[in-house]
Amino acid sequence: RNYPEAALLYKGFVGSFVLSLLLSYIPTILDLIFASCFVLRAAAWLQHMIQQVFFYFLVVFVLLITAVGHSLLQTGYYILHHPLEIFQILAEKLPDTTHFYINYVAVQWGGHAMGATRYYNLMMFGIYLLFNNEADAKKKSEPEDQAYYGMGSRCSRFTLITVIGLVFCTLDPLITIVGFINFWLSELLYKYLYFFAEDKKPDLGGVFWHTMLKHTQQGLFLYVTLMTGVLVDKAQSLIPPAIAASSFIVLYRWYNLFLTEFRFESLEFFELAGKDISSEDTGAVYLQPELQVTQLERFSSAPDRPSIWRSMTSRLGMS
Numbered sequence: 001r002n003y004p005e006a007a008l009l010y011k012g013f014v015g016s017f018v019l020s021l022l023l024s025y026i027p028t029i030l031d032l033i034f035a036s037c038f039v040l041r042a043a044a045w046l047q048h049m050i051q052q053v054f055f056y057f058l059v060v061f062v063l064l065i066t067a068v069g070h071s072l073l074q075t076g077y078y079i080l081h082h083p084l085e086i087f088q089i090l091a092e093k094l095p096d097t098t099h100f101y102i103n104y105v106a107v108q109w110g111g112h113a114m115g116a117t118r119y120y121n122l123m124m125f126g127i128y129l130l131f132n133n134e135a136d137a138k139k140k141s142e143p144e145d146q147a148y149y150g151m152g153s154r155c156s157r158f159t160l161i162t163v164i165g166l167v168f169c170t171l172d173p174l175i176t177i178v179g180f181i182n183f184w185l186s187e188l189l190y191k192y193l194y195f196f197a198e199d200k201k202p203d204l205g206g207v208f209w210h211t212m213l214k215h216t217q218q219g220l221f222l223y224v225t226l227m228t229g230v231l232v233d234k235a236q237s238l239i240p241p242a243i244a245a246s247s248f249i250v251l252y253r254w255y256n257l258f259l260t261e262f263r264f265e266s267l268e269f270f271e272l273a274g275k276d277i278s279s280e281d282t283g284a285v286y287l288q289p290e291l292q293v294t295q296l297e298r299f300s301s302a303p304d305r306p307s308i309w310r311s312m313t314s315r316l317g318m319s
Helices: 004-023 026-037 041-065 072-081 084-119 119-130 132-139 151-168 174-196 207-234 238-244 247-260 293-301 307-314
Strands: none
Touching: 004 041, 004 084, 026 041, 041 207, 041 238, 072 084, 072 174, 072 247, 084 151, 084 174, 084 207, 119 132, 151 207, 207 238, 207 247, 238 247
């Protein structure tokens, strides 16, 4: 009552913070289920399964939670029997919640900053240091929790922020600015984590990136559905929503092209015709020039190299 501005700030961010906190336990549950119930070719594929399932979970229980209402099964049953009602449901529920999603994206800034401190590893290091020497304590405190900080969970959460920005960019353009700041901070902080702090993440040859692109394109279907529903509700004729709905044709055409033509895991036999496909092992290994160890060692051992803190403050314009 005495501090109305603080009350508004509290109401605006506490819901998004609690939702993010509760959802942070879902990757751990998925990790236990997949590791116990599935036979995986490698541990890296566990991360890919988490990415696929966790993204759709986030879409339903974050992006569409207001449209889902009190019962997911009841809403799903209703849409199954009245599929065209999905336009009206989204048009009635989502436009009124744009400020919530702006707050949700802004809350992620704090999550990125907390992850950059690696507070959990520091806490575990302090506990192990009570019973071990420093080297053993550091070894036991690594790596970070692969359920939440692994490639699967991170890719899902990053893609969700992208989809949220795309879905609401027309209804509230301010969310694009908030999303830009989110990914600018992500580029700054996770570059440091990947190269200097965390253990090397599993690499499946582009599988995570391909899945992120697929999920982003699926999010565009939600955007077209939402805007079609809004135009049906607000426009005085059916011409504007019909124009918006026609985007489904183009979107489906390019989405199908992405899935069927742009393959990255295998080649057609005719693409190998006339090429030398000798099976002799030459021993050559490709390594991206920018990631060669020699260059990283040269960067880290240079006497005039600025500290990480100076590099980050210079990027922020604070130096």
